[in-house]
Amino acid sequence: MPESVRDRWLSIGMSVLLHGSLIVLLAVGWWHFRQQSTPAPSVPINATVVDARTLKGLGSAATPAIKPKAPPQTQPQESPPPPVEGPPPPTPDEIAMRQQAAQEEAQHEAEAQKALQARQQAKAAREAERKAADAAAAEQAAETKQADEALAAAQAKKQAKAKKLAEARKKAAAKLAAQKKLAEERKLADEKKLAEQQAAAQRAARVADLQQSLQEDERATAASGALASWQSEITSRIQNAWIKPPTAQAGIKCVLNVGLVSGGSVTGVSIGDCNGDDAVRQSIQTAVYNAAPLPPPPNGIPFPHQLIITFQPTD
């Protein structure tokens, strides 16, 4: 992003500089044009303004048209006027007067022609100057336009280049970002995949452990269940055989050590700690003997040689 901002400011600067230059060039061009188009100091001309149309009619009716005082080389030769028939020929004064008038008129005509020609030339010159100026202006404008166009083209090119560059950079950045994102995604995917693999492995390990544990628990439970069942059976048999005397109430606790043989028969009974009376003692001994032979223990477990029974009535 900072690069884009710098590029933008650079472009703006260049544009301002270019347009400034164009404005300066235009101003200079205009000043020259003004200097050239200023009319040169007019030459004083002594002429009489004659309508050309009257001149034309007059000339055609009396004498051939007065030839301008143009260089002979540039004035075509006029053919001699045709013979005229009519009034009687003038006297020599008249002729001389007439010739002088004609000369004066011709001279005047020539001067008018010359003035007209001068004006025409001046006009033509002005026109030429104007055209030249226009051409120059046009050329200048064209040049300016061309320059502007060139500048604009250059600017556009530059902008395009900058834009292209920016786009390229942006594209590159986007590409880089995309690559980076892709890399991250790949990395995440890889990590996720790895984590999943690890989790799966852990699950599998846990399942295996659990199964193993369950199997062990089942074996232990089976063993403990069999032992517990055996203990429960012995307990039940002794409880059912114990005719509890009225004095065997809560608070009485008597421990009985019972010797057993493998068949479950009682080989001897001795009373340990006991806070019961004689009736209680008698009853618990009788109960054990009545419960015998005790059921054999589960498979694989040898018959205990000694049974320790705690008689502790709860009511």
Place this chain on the structure above:
Amino acid sequence: MKPTPRMAPLLRILLAVLTVAWLAAPAARAQLQIQITSGVTNPVPIAIVPFAEGATAGTDVAGVVQHDLVGSGRFTELPRNKMPATPTNAADVKFGDWKAAGSDYVVVGQVVPLPDGQLAVDFNLLNDLTGQSIARQRFVGGASALRNAAHRVSDVIYQAITGIRGAFATRIAYIAIAGAAADERFQLVVADADGYNQHLILESKFPLMSPAWSPDGQWLSYVSFENHLSAVYVQRVLTGQRTRVSMRAGINGAPAWSPDGKKLALTLSGDSGHPQIYVLDLSTQHLSRITDSPSINTEATWSPDGRYIYFTSDRAGEPQIYRCSSTPGSIPERITFTDEYNAGPHVSADGKLLAMVTRDDSGSYRIAVQNLTSGQFRMLTPGRLDQSPSFAPNGASIMYAARPGRGEAGILATISVDGLTGLSLKPTQGEVRDPAWGPFIQ
């Protein structure tokens, strides 16, 4: 150290091994430990082998013992025809045979004439399972004392096996009505606890009622309506010596001995017409009024420690049992709430149970007991018209008067405090009522 995941299964294996080892330890140690917290209340099977009797005996001592023990509800006998043998001394008992026959215990004995003319009763209580002699004893007396000797044998056996002192060799007192209606005679009778060996203490044409034993068993108090007036008497059992202790205006009734034997609780109405409980000091004749309410208050009985008197009162409308201090000034506390009618209280010697007559929903009067600690109430007798409950001195049984059917004469019966075993006493001729179970004979 924190266990690693791999250690968990190892720990489990170790625990499992330890568990199995622990559970199998009894076998490994060849020792098993168990705990017994309950038993059964079945009757104890016992064989009372007929005693060897001399030519002068004439009394089936073994039969009396068997009757006593089985009648208590705590024993079941091995019939004589199923006995494997009839030994009369321990040396002849073949242990194991009796267990096989269905008996845990065997009693053997002899009645031996002594040179001085008396008879010696020897017995031996044996445990067939252990092969041990549990109790052996000799009682000496005349031929007329053979039943009493038998009862004493029963007492010893009973205590040896149940832990409770036997009360077979005790006496009872009751009122019997003899003769036709026109010649009706009221009798104060003392007999053995099984109803045998009756002795007439007093006979009167006037009603007798409410006999009560003194704590030492030497005296009886009772109510006599001689001359149509009620009066309370105390009478020495052996000599017949008697003393009138109360003949006040109105009702004089329901005497009850204090545990120390120095006082009598009485029911006196005076002129008010409302019977009240009084305590009479027998040595000073001082009379203390215990209750004071405009209702009927009667049938006093003492707590074993002498601190309280339980009595019947209808102050709540129907008869109920109340308790108050045995000294004046206390406010009575109601004890019974189960039925609408509860009367005739009697407290067991250990002070734990209260026996009473209760009227059930069908209108029958039955004997019941209430635990004075927990309040638990238990109906004991099937009843119809059961009255006057009286605890045996060992608290194991209750004697009461019953009238089995309408129009039938009243009888005496016993019921075990668990309500499981009932027994009618020896049939008597005529009506019997108001039994009072005497104390242990010292």
